[in-house]
Amino acid sequence: MAVAGAAAATIFWILTEPSTIAAGILPEHQPDLANGERMFNAAGCASCHIAPGSKDKTRLAGGVALKTPFGTFHVPNISPDPDAGIGGWSDIQFVNAVMRGVSPSGSHYYPAFPYTSYQRMAHGDVLDIKAYIDALPAVKSEVSGHDLPLPFRLRRGLGLWKLLYLDGRRFQADPTATDEINRGTYLVQGPGHCGECHTPRNLIGGPMMDRTLAGGPAPEGDGVIPNITPDPTGIGDWSAKDIAYALESGFTPEFDAFGGAMVSVQDNLAKLPEEDRAAIAAYLKSLPAVKSAPKKPKAD
Amino acid sequence: MLRSLKVAVLTASALALGTAIAMSASDPIAARKAMMKNNGEAMKVVVPMVKGEAEYDAVTAALAMRVVNSTANGYTALFPESSKTGGKTEAAPAIWEKMADFEAAGDKFAADSATAVTAAAGGLDSFKAAFGTMAGNCKACHDEFRVKKN
Numbered sequence: 175m176a177v178a179g180a181a182a183a184t185i186f187w188i189l190t191e192p193s194t195i196a197a198g199i200l201p202e203h204q205p206d207l208a209n210g211e212r213m214f215n216a217a218g219c220a221s222c223h224i225a226p227g228s229k230d231k232t233r234l235a236g237g238v239a240l241k242t243p244f245g246t247f248h249v250p251n252i253s254p255d256p257d258a259g260i261g262g263w264s265d266i267q268f269v270n271a272v273m274r275g276v277s278p279s280g281s282h283y284y285p286a287f288p289y290t291s292y293q294r295m296a297h298g299d300v301l302d303i304k305a306y307i308d309a310l311p312a313v314k315s316e317v318s319g320h321d322l323p324l325p326f327r328l329r330r331g332l333g334l335w336k337l338l339y340l341d342g343r344r345f346q347a348d349p350t351a352t353d354e355i356n357r358g359t360y361l362v363q364g365p366g367h368c369g370e371c372h373t374p375r376n377l378i379g380g381p382m383m384d385r386t387l388a389g390g391p392a393p394e395g396d397g398v399i400p401n402i403t404p405d406p407t408g409i410g411d412w413s414a415k416d417i418a419y420a421l422e423s424g425f426t427p428e429f430d431a432f433g434g435a436m437v438s439v440q441d442n443l444a445k446l447p448e449e450d451r452a453a454i455a456a457y458l459k460s461l462p463a464v465k466s467a468p469k470k471p472k473a474d
Numbered sequence: 475m476l477r478s479l480k481v482a483v484l485t486a487s488a489l490a491l492g493t494a495i496a497m498s499a500s501d502p503i504a505a506r507k508a509m510m511k512n513n514g515e516a517m518k519v520v521v522p523m524v525k526g527e528a529e530y531d532a533v534t535a536a537l538a539m540r541v542v543n544s545t546a547n548g549y550t551a552l553f554p555e556s557s558k559t560g561g562k563t564e565a566a567p568a569i570w571e572k573m574a575d576f577e578a579a580g581d582k583f584a585a586d587s588a589t590a591v592t593a594a595a596g597g598l599d600s601f602k603a604a605f606g607t608m609a610g611n612c613k614a615c616h617d618e619f620r621v622k623k624n
Contacts, residue, residue, distance in 0.1 A: 395567075397621035424613045429517035430510075433616030440613070 190333020192276040193342065197266040203301045210306030213299045215445045217292070217365035219307070221438040222249050225315065231442075232310045234259070236317040240286055241394050244379060245322030247286040255312035268304045269297060275332070275340065282332035284320070285339070285379065291367035294345040299365065339380050354449075358457025361450060362387075366443075371399050371435065374467070388464035397434065398469075405463035417455035418448070477531050480519045484537045487512045491544055502552040503561035509545040509552075516541040517609075523598070524605055535601055536594035542608070543587035550580035566621045576619055583611040 214220070220231035226238050236251035236259075253259040260268070267278040275282055275289035283289065292300070325331075345364055347356040362368045373381045374390030388408065389401035401408030409417065416427045421443045424432040432440050443451060491512050498505035516538040522528035523535060553569055553576070569576045586608040593604035 392621075395621060396623070397564075398623055400622065423609075425517070425521075425609075429514040429521070431612030431616050433613070433620040433622060437613045437617040 186334075187330075189337065190282075190330050192274070192280055192282055192333065193336070193340075194270045194274050194276050195266065197264075200266060200269065200297055200301070203265075203298055205305030206298075206302050207306055207309065209299065210302035210304075212446060212450075213295075213303045213365055214306050215442040216361055216450065217295075217303060217367070218439055218442050219252070219303070221435075221442060223252050233313050234307065234310060235313040235315040237315060239321075242286060242379075243393065244284075244326045245320060247284060247320045247322075248317050251313060251315055251317050252307065253310060253313040254308045255314055258314050258316055259312060260307075261312060263304075265301055265304060269300050272300050272303075273297075274342070275336065282329045282336065284329075284332065285335065288367040288370040290339050290381070291364060291370055293340060293342060294360070294364040296344065296360075296364075335378065335380070352456075354453045354456045355460055357450070358453035358455070358460075361454050362457050366454065368402070372402050374399075385464055385467070387458070387461060389466060392434075401464065401466045402458055403461045403464045404459055405465050407466035408463065409458070410463060414452070414455040414459050417458055418451040421451045421454060422448075477534055480531070480534045481537065483515060483519055484534065484541055487515045487541045488537075488544070491541060495544075498552055501561070502554060502557045503563045503565075506549065506552040506565075507561075507563075509549065513542050513545050513612075520605065524602055530598040530601070532594050532597070532601075535605075536591050539587055539591040539594060539605075539608070543584065543591055546580065546584040546587045549583070550577045562623065564621050564623050566619050569619050572618075576615075579611070579615045579619070583608075583615065586611055 220234065222238060222240070223234040223236055224231055224238075225233065225235040228235070234251065234253040236249045236253075238249040240247040240249060251259040254261040256262045260271075263271075263278060270276045271278070271283065271289075272292045273289060273295065274293065275285065275287060277283060320327075345360045348359070351359070369381055369387055372387045372389055373383070374385050374388065376382055387402050388405070389399045391397075392399050404410040412420070412427055420426055420432070421440060423444070424437065424440045426432075443454075490508060494505045494508035494512070497508070520535055520538040523530045550573075553565060553573075555570065557563065558565065558567070558570060586604075590601070590604040590608045593600045
């Protein structure tokens, strides 16, 4: 009995070993701060990492509480402060955090941090974001740890989750697609991490890829996250121009205004060059149309 | 779109608005949804002008902003305690948790849309600036006070 237990624990331990990128893989890189800012906006770091209620997207003080079915996460301080934030992290430590969900001390991050999308990014873009963040103000705010019920407090268990959902594959351009579609694919699947909200999740919080970007119930409350595939139940009647304009202005073709979490996202996307929004729009128009799931009747 | 057609659309909006205002006491949820829809119609007429895709017309722009301003005035009064649920409302619980903030947002919306009405007469550039400020109210309020449900 004891031997079986020890064997199971060993297998668990091996399976959940954090998988990291080796420092030697990173190419020599001259940081490009302009690209860093562009990627910082595409990746939306500020939307989660600034203090609750703050409007200052340069102060990555942390502190927002993200309520999920798995408990409440307290977003960390990622300002370049050496004590309260991530000041002094090496390039490879930052890359492993963002692309593998592994901390410098070797523990797993919770996928509330969207590394399953960021894993698709180019190393150079991630390094440029680091350079950009390193130049932002150091903020000394301390943030408490997460508030999770017992089973989810075991970070090591995330190693199993990652076996299912972290394939470590970076974005590969499709040589048969246009540059614009490739750029849009990269932006949406990588830094934009749109699917983290717009692709519905299963019981263990994994994305349901057969319903990619087809929306679903919001994690909290009784709202919905819209279907952004070209289905009639999604945004099928929006043109690419409508989509690009919506991302620039926050207005749908009916002049309904974006709300909730999308406001912060749209504020960031509005700062991107027009070609990036056009690329996102082109990619969304090229997606398979997925019909919205029927809504469960609720007492309204 | 011809000016006469635009004016017709806006007049229809204004009439619908009048109906909504009449409904408001008995059915605040339906009234406030109708008002927001009217805002959308007014925006459809005015945004092409602001984007330079349609010729600017000061009278039409002012009329559109009047429609929006009529909605904005007293809008937040359409959210009594009894209207938190039902009628497919997309009003977020935060409205009643932070009523003072919600009312302040409504006041700002009313003020900014009134400014846009006046600015319309000053030509496209003067209007664009006032319109931009007014349009910022939409997202700012929806950010916290609206839950998307469809």
